[in-house]
Amino acid sequence: MTNLFCWMNFNSFSSLSWLNPLLATTNESETSNSTLVLAGVLLSLVIVYFASKLGGEICARINLPPVLGELVGGVLVGVSAFHLLVFPESGSTADNSLVITFLQNTAGLTPEATESVFAAQSEVISLLAELGVIILLFEIGLESDLKELIRVGPQAAIVAVVGVVAPFATGTAGLVYLFNVPVIPAIFAGAALTATSIGITAKVLAELGQLSSKEGQIIIGAAVLDDVLGIIVLAVVASLVKTGEVQIVNIIYLIISAGAFLIGAILIGRFLSPYFVSLVDEMKTRGQVLLTALIFAFTLSYIATAIQLEAILGAFAAGLVLAETEKRKELEEQVIPVADILVPVFFVCVGAKTDLSVLNPAVESNREGLIIATFLILVAILGKVITGFTLFGQNDLNKLSIGVGMIPRGEVGLVFAGVGSASGALSESTEAAIIMMVILTTFIAPPLLRLVFKEMETKPETIT
Template structure:
């Protein structure tokens, strides 16, 4: 995700991004010759993509809701249905695909006079813009999750969350790496990369499921969220270490220490400084008389913290989560929760549908000879991925009332975070085709397995956030 967000920041600062949003050119103008994308056609293709995304998310979510599954699972499945694995409507160039692989691009070509060269440029730009919107979606999601979290409860469960996070990183990494090296004779570097991919936890997927189940503010929910945040930090450090090992053949201790110290200073500093400045925030909002003052000031605060997190080589979602935690301590919390909900409804589905759309299920086809070795490796990685996270809940001692299985299950999904590890490993040339396929299959299964399993392990009836608030 680090690389994705860096690309996104580059896109936001590029000239064509501003041009296509503000271009006065008619919507279906002909694309210019050459590699430059026509801004109006980029906008047209993005609008078509959003229609597909929203339709897929609502259809999938409604179906899952009616069969008692988390709606977020429906959004993921809807993404798979419209993505590279099925209909090919929502396709992204980073997967090695071209405009001819996208039905949306073919429809655009039929309804305009765009040239093949111009179509490829539009396809590339459209993919980048939708990816930016997807990253904004997860940033807003984590801001909303921060608002719904209790900072005092997070601090209270901090030691337990830290134990869960550390065990959830060390256990699968060690089991995966050693198992691949000694059990499957995989070379050390790709084995380390695969082990590193096992350490990730997709906080966005788990947090959304917990919110849907009304369990976000429970002790189990807060431990899972706290551990997932720490997991992200530890995952960044592991990825940096492994990437350094591939590039230089040695581990750079200074970079590891920098990431650890910067992460600690950022999270603690953001929360302390935010609590100190929160009275000024409330006073500023109260004195403003124009429409949307609370929402815009709060979003700006979240984006500033996300920006700071990004430039110090952390993840932007950590900044938005910290912003939500800080603002949840103010008197504006409930009003802000109501205001951010429709914004979340617009952007968050883009993130989940895109995760599903980028998932290539063809790697599961056993009739393809190159997939068979990957399937065997994948089976091993899947077992390690599940066991390595499920055991984390049972490492918490002296808390008999906790649903420890739920905590472990909540840490299982790898989601887009695991795909980032696979992508970095593939780009570096460290992974063989079979190992890369095995990692992708592990990510796919853990991502889709966790939401329904999490619902099952919470035996009591789900309580909505509104019911929790009224009680």
Template sequence: MDILNSILTFIDYNFYISLFATIPEHVDTDTDTSLVLSSILLSLVIIYFASKLGGEICARIDLPPVLGELVGGVTIGISILGLLVFPEGMNTANNSLIMRFLQFSADVTPENIQTIFNSQGEIISILSELGVIILLFEIGLESNLKELISVGPQSVMVAIVGVVAPFVLGTLGLTYLFHVDIIPSIFAGAALTATSIGITAKVLAELGHLSSQEGQIIIGAAVLDDILGIIVLAVVASLIKTGQVEIFNIAYLSLSAAIFLIGAIFIGRLLHPVYVKLVNKMKTRGQLLLISLCFAFVLSYIAQIIHLETILGSFAAGLVLAETEKRKELQDVIAPISDIFVPIFFVCVGAKTDLSVLNPTDPNNREGLILAGFLILVAIIGKIISGFTIIGQPELNKLAIGVGMIPRGEVGLVFVGVGSASGILSKPIEASIIVMVIFTTFLAPLLLRSILKEPFLATQKQKIT
């Protein structure tokens, strides 16, 4: 949700702040705090159970485990069981089985249970964000900065085409084929530009293709896509608010993104000797892990305050530390931390997915489903053609590169949140964007599994032998 926090600076809406109300005077604060903790512990038990069950099932039928985590999230979320529900939209404590169980077992008043529900949702969302920060830090550690630089031109081309093609096709198609007003069309087209780097990176890692040339191009392009997505969202947000594009905001975001990434990598490389020396001199347990996480969190904080994504900071930190002699040791110690926090992110993405918009028997959904069919087609084609913009290099799996850019995931949901808050989107348009996000998020892991059948490392060993 860090993109949303950044963009709200431009569009000046207060709904996100008012979502979490102050605790009423008559509430017993000590009791309320203990019950919030209880609800979080119950939520984590359910999240871990759903992630492991879903992941194990998918692993045993030769599907990416991350898909199982997403499905597990959908199962326990608002769409099916209603165990893990977040205070977004019209959801209240009554929609959450955890809250109803807590109210029944602890005899909590309706006023208190709503406060607990709001607090629980906020804290779980923060843990989810921490999960994706750690995921991108781990992905940075597994990436190779020199290889990323070597595939830089290809990544830039893939990212630009992957943003421009779906945006233009989506906007023009909605305007001229479906006669949607221009500003909602532009917004829907902008939502098509997103790429979920977290989902794609996890799938590539599970398939053993993260260090392949295709994997490095996808990761580089996805990082650039995040930056371009922030800029596009800022432009559309200012267009919604003022009716005109604020050039200063575009220039500021573009410049700050370039300075941040280049500066973080350059300064980080200069500090390599200091980092290694500090870790080696410390005698307490966990020094490598904590010093490294501090570095990642500082870069994430800097990225956040200059209106970029926190994950760009953690990814840059991983890239920098991957060039030190502590890389392998750090990968080993970060893995258990990743196992704790990363599943929260993927399960929460699934839990926030509302499948009710897919119900064709509801007349209110039918127009949205028709529009969604068009958006899904554009979302897939627009990203796939980006992989084929790389000229030459016939050895590259260009289809895999394009497919790797397809999932919209949590990034697409942020677009929906901003559009919904602005009031610019009609119900059919909003539903169509949600359906597009759902479909692309679940489709990409399946397609990548079928396209990238053989792990990259295994292929390299066969070539050597």
């Protein structure tokens, strides 16, 4: 019996021995593909960082936000121009990617493995972009002052609410009833109109010496509130995309859950923040402040995702909470290098995925997209300009300057476009129209703001 058992084992082993070369070949192939995926990711990051720095430096030298340069750089390296950085979700294949072509010519990538390597490389870059937007919202939360938000006066609150409701309602209704855009993409585009870039406006106000003026304080307070309201709107709209349906009950549930999550996270976080400081003070290893903060931020982001909200809402709440601690300044300094690594990936990817050819007026089918872009731009400007004029009985205020100060969308508008693009809710023409709206409003706001404040300064001289 023992001999028979040994003979059977030997024969079984012998019968399987033919698989050894195949298994070895498979393992070698997988290892080779993994190496090529890493090579593709590294090459893609070189392209991302080069495009972001080149575009950012050019914009910084002409007094425009560097983030616009990152976006335009992404457009140039993406599907609209050089095809250095393309993604499967935009309809591109491995044959369209110059990164894959370069790997074929220099790293021995075989034709059989091109599609799998292309898909894996694109997925890694997309994940890094998602991490980038989470870090961005965490950083925005850190830079926001919760006490100032609570103390914001009724004037700023009125401006903020009107600045969110007016463009959102007008944009959504116009897209649905005038252009027959499906409801969910229309809601997403309308939500993108609600944002205000506090960074761009604050920089211009500081240059004009108007940051501490009454108008300046109202603009900054309203812009901060706009960001909070806009992020809640974004979380709700992105959740609608996941559910795939628009129901009043569902919308009310999402709004309540988003508000409850944000308020609950802040209240619980403020209770736990002293323990956070004590824990960090007891640690002796490197990165104790940054890594502990990221654990908190990622935990809240996960909870937000688990209850069908967006991870960015959790990251923003974490930033607001930790901004209240004595570690705020140290944490801000340590988050900056992390943001410098990941955030450009997000903005460049948004630009790279944007196909501006859908706005080419020479192609008849594109003209509707151009009309939509024009409509969004008009709503984006007028929906904010009217906010200053809602402050009734304030004749001493330069109401036009308040409205103009709320116009730029900047990086906040790009967050909306990026999340919409990643969710698949937006058509190519609608996404490109939103990008055009963000670019134009960000470009025209600084000179307009300078102009309206200059008129305010010269008006008394004209009267006398």
